Amino acid sequence: MNKYLKSKSRTKIPDLVYFILTEKCPLKCPQCYNSDMRTKDMSFEVFADNYNQVRDIGTKKIALIGGEVLYHQDILKVMEYVNRGSLYCVFSTSGYGIEKVIELLEKSKIIHPFISINASKREINELSRDGYDYSIKAIKLLKKYNISYSINWVAHHSNVDDFSDLLNMVFENNAEKVTILQTKYNYKGEILDNLTIDDVKKLREIILNSSYKDKIMVDRCSDFFRQELLGLKIPVVGTGCCAGEFIMTVNADGKYQPCQHISIMSESKTLMDAWQISEAFKEFRKNKQGCIAEIE
Numbered sequence: 001m002n003k004y005l006k007s008k009s010r011t012k013i014p015d016l017v018y019f020i021l022t023e024k025c026p027l028k029c030p031q032c033y034n035s036d037m038r039t040k041d042m043s044f045e046v047f048a049d050n051y052n053q054v055r056d057i058g059t060k061k062i063a064l065i066g067g068e069v070l071y072h073q074d075i076l077k078v079m080e081y082v083n084r085g086s087l088y089c090v091f092s093t094s095g096y097g098i099e100k101v102i103e104l105l106e107k108s109k110i111i112h113p114f115i116s117i118n119a120s121k122r123e124i125n126e127l128s129r130d131g132y133d134y135s136i137k138a139i140k141l142l143k144k145y146n147i148s149y150s151i152n153w154v155a156h157h158s159n160v161d162d163f164s165d166l167l168n169m170v171f172e173n174n175a176e177k178v179t180i181l182q183t184k185y186n187y188k189g190e191i192l193d194n195l196t197i198d199d200v201k202k203l204r205e206i207i208l209n210s211s212y213k214d215k216i217m218v219d220r221c222s223d224f225f226r227q228e229l230l231g232l233k234i235p236v237v238g239t240g241c242c243a244g245e246f247i248m249t250v251n252a253d254g255k256y257q258p259c260q261h262i263s264i265m266s267e268s269k270t271l272m273d274a275w276q277i278s279e280a281f282k283e284f285r286k287n288k289q290g291c292i293a294e295i296e
């Protein structure tokens, strides 16, 4: 069991390690934290080295993020490497280029895609996200090939009223789960189109009255958000900003960050050094504030 070490404000090993596989993306989403000036791919060697480190310390799960993960120059090689290994792997994608990996996903039991889409209708989706056609195409293709997948939906003021339609659309297309994410700072340092308190109440009603209620998850970054949306009593440990406490990120250069939404970086040579002894992580844990904006 991965014990929580209270005196160190972290678990013994990270529960989950994110890999920023690429900073590149062909899309332009208004909500994105990743500036389109960024152009780096993680090299396959850096990926494989860190994958092996994660496996060897005993962490069981990784998440591939971008940029657009499927835009990585060696994406097939990366996915095949993952598929031969033992770690459970989720990855987020707009759906762009899903054809490249569809055959592999069909036979894989350990790779699970999350399609990012913010609305059932193009005009609403476009207020916060680009690539509507790619996402719809990916959803249809995953259904056709009977591949298990889930949805990432970022909550905005502009898409709350569409949420019921989105749920119907994706569950009719065999999605497994929908994860609600709270909008974070974009690359301009702004929170785009954040929810109001009334939106949160509306969203809560939609969730409670939905026949898909048990398939709706909420990310754990904000206690307030989870508590309000799911009506859950929030445990003291394991929710709220989990950066550097339960999760960490390997960036495209192979450097270690508490979270991809936080620019703090450790110069440690190994993942475990960053987690256990790096001053950057220790300082971050001491002064932790998270990254998400309060709902007004």
Ligand code: SF4
Pocket (backbone or CB within 6 Å): 184, 220, 221, 222, 240, 241, 242, 243, 259, 260, 261, 262, 290, 291, 292
């Ligand atoms: S910094 Fe914390 S609050 Fe922000 S995304 Fe990361 S884990 Fe969530």
